[in-house]
Amino acid sequence: MGKPTGFMEVDRVTDSETPPLERIRNWFEFKIHSDEKTQRAQGSRCMDCGTPFCHTGHIVSGMASGCPVHNLIPEWNDLVFRGRWKEALQRLHKTNNFPEFTGRVCPAPCEGSCVLGVIEPPVTIKNNECAIIDRGWEEGWVVPKIPARRTGKKVAVIGSGPAGLACADQLNQAGHEVTVFEREDRIGGLLMYGIPNMKLDKERVVQRRVNLMAQEGITFKTGVFVGRDGEWTATRLRNDFDAVVLCCGATAGRDLSIENRDASGVHMAMEFLTANTRHQLDHQFDGTNPALNATGKDVVVIGGGDTGTDCVGTSLRHGCNSVIQLEIMPQPPEKRAANNPWPEWPKVYKLDYGQEEAAAVQGRDPRHYLVQTKRFLKDSAGNLAGLEIVNIEWAKDDQGRFIPQDVEGTLRVIPCQIALLAMGFTGPENEVIQQFALDTDVRSNIKADHGTFTTNVPGVFAAGDVRRGQSLVVWAINEGRGAARECDRFLMGETNLP
Template identity: 50%
Template sequence: MGKSTGFMEYKRVDENSASVKDRIKTFNEFHRHLSEEDRRQQASRCMDCGVPMCQSAIKLKGMVTGCPLHNLIPEWNDEIYKGHYEHALSRLLKTSNFPEFTGRVCPALCEKACICGTVEDSVTIHNNELFLIEKGFEEGYMKPRIPLVRSGKKVAVIGSGPAGLAVADQLNHRGHSVTVYEKDDRVGGLLMYGIPNMKLQKEVIIRRQKLMESEGVVFKTSVDVGKDIKASELLKQFDAVVLCCGAKNPRPLAAADMKNTNGIYYAVDFLKSTTKAIIGSGALLQDKVTLSSAKENSYISAKDKNVVIVGGGDTGNDCVGTCIRHGCKSVTQIEMMPCPPTVRAASNPWPEWPKVLKTDYGQEEAIGVFGSDPRIYETTIKEVIAKNGKLLAVKTVKVKFDNGKLVEVPGTENTIKCDLLLIAAGFIGCQEYVAKDFGVALSNRNTVSTADPDLYNTNVKKVFTAGDMHRGQSLVVWAIAEGRACAKEVDEYLMGYSNM
């Protein structure tokens, strides 16, 4: 696919980012897109490899490479190269509901499995995908697809994150009448309030919501199912219910007394407060999205504070970038695991997921502002130091794995000034009250149980589940994949068969 010699003629060209100095002044997305001609050249690098691992989602040594949605990547790369954008988009939308989300926030499992990456840099699949969907909206290809026939069946989806949106989108296009319940004031789940605006501008979510509404999906926000409306009522009103409430139970930090110490927050609460302040101030409607017009004390501020972040993953990185935009005094990111190598180890060959060091946008910005990488590896917080309930510092200690057990390294304690401590240590399953109200069984990982990991029906008749609430904390692309698979299972339940 693509130009037969493209991978030999052209080098990989990534989209440029605005300079650190400029981009930290706002919460706007900061990537500068390639010209149309350059994008077609990048698509031409697709190799017609015969066995496209990019779309395989193959699991090796417990980790997946290749797209979980099984996107038809070589096909639409070929069409991009030829300038057939509308047809290319039709092939992308055949497997992917929301390329505008995955094209921004997905870690590109597809590119890690790209065969071109074994001899050169991999194809820019991630950016090609985003180009396609944005071109689709720009050129008017993304028109409402309203079902010609309705089935008469009604489905309630609880939660409007990527899994819930995918379930709703699929079932609505099948002809079922779908109502989505969201406990927050806006649609999107962690897409809206967990991912910062500079990584996923909120207008993108609003644009998709409006399209889905024009196609017939009903969204009911600020409705906390299990509290504002009971499961028994929904089960009477609807022919099927799908639970997509996410895995929103944050993992606590043993050393932190959050109840009696001011200045300690979970990362998701910190990030949510910033986004709500931006929206509440009307900044989304401005060319430059900032917190300058946000009300004082309307969000958790890192301004002029020494910030310590526990967790080296994507959420921790998002906290770093957000704190820098607040104007923090310093930022330190603590990671329990060892620092990965900068190049693949011989024991980690392609097409396995590459276990190599990744320096993301937040760390890049910390290096640009403070002169050093904010990450400290093989470290954990041993003690939180406070006085009269006010956070002053944290005491850290080096750790290592000994026979599979994490142990402290004697004599490695260190004290770091800390005015704001953010816990980004992941999540430990769903919040239980919704599951309890519906009477669905929970696993030992505090996720909703199904008879098989690849099935979505629960122990309660006509109740299904998908996304993080089903599989545990994971990626947006996996949530969409689960939502699509769950929708097919719901359709089979409602109709006795499925053509999805």
């Protein structure tokens, strides 16, 4: 470690951002990298702790602790400090196919388990990662790696999200002929349409990597919905390819079946976000909004998490009249609670970018905690007009399970012309599962063990959210790489993939 005392001498400094009131005028990324001197100083804060929890990737109390792709974080932090950027990039690419994605949209469980975080603010691991890969692209160090030989084996990867792309990348580097099938008109899955452009630039970041993979020999087919498409059926895929890897995601959103759910103006969050990103890309960010927009409306986002935040940020950029976010859980504490010790993921209160923007516009955090929606209200034309909501408290029932109970005297109506349901996902859509006649687990995910990724159908593998349920982009990359390794072993009898 080049600077053993760095963590004692240098304070944590994160990348700067375009001010909220300025950035909500456009759809461009708003993070601004620090200068090189600052970046190298931040790398020096990595403290040579001896037991780096940051790259363990364990599940602790049901949440990721450390990096699921096992990034060699202390190594490339040290290289950043020393100014050896190209070597840092090489270390980063050893474990992570797409650091430009994770450096932007991963919630950074690595920082939650950073040993320095026990006593001080943790190392800026996510910022350092993003700085390394962005510099690599700028310097021309990221170039196509075309396999020296081909095995003659063909693999179909269904789905082009982070799991599918990671799987395809690994299998292509092993020399197999890989074809990626995507039902949308652009490659990227939720990277393309589920995450707004201001968090992850589609042309400059996502499409750039897809173009590189195509140069390396991967074939991409868009507009193919396996399970519905009459041409690319499960039977044809199994006949035309030596193996199939399903990376279809968990895209069935959790609905809210309450009175007047049919009101015009109630939408699933992904419907709203996808419509917006497609429109912006199709119209080259010309300042217009899609038909499904929040312009001039009172918006209520039901649910938290990253998707809820993205709905808030998107609504503000549309020029909504107001936006609030309803959370059924209590507000997290300012600091770790006693029952949430390090190295667990810190469940603490924070303002994400969307809430920060809403606070700048409206004067306060848009989130309302411990609130439940009782019913939607609609006008005589069937349009959404408001929500009936109530405060709740959590109590245990006769079986000891926590259930929400209404707080007397808190029932009220709030105006709303567009409600966005951002309550997570229940599992994968079932068309592909039915066509391949795959076994599923109790949560409707494809049944396949982590580590082998094999389904009940020989030669058919499953990875990512379609297997584990809704999760983080880093887990998707972890699983895509793992499934590629086992698929390679199936095809060749052995594997050298990491």
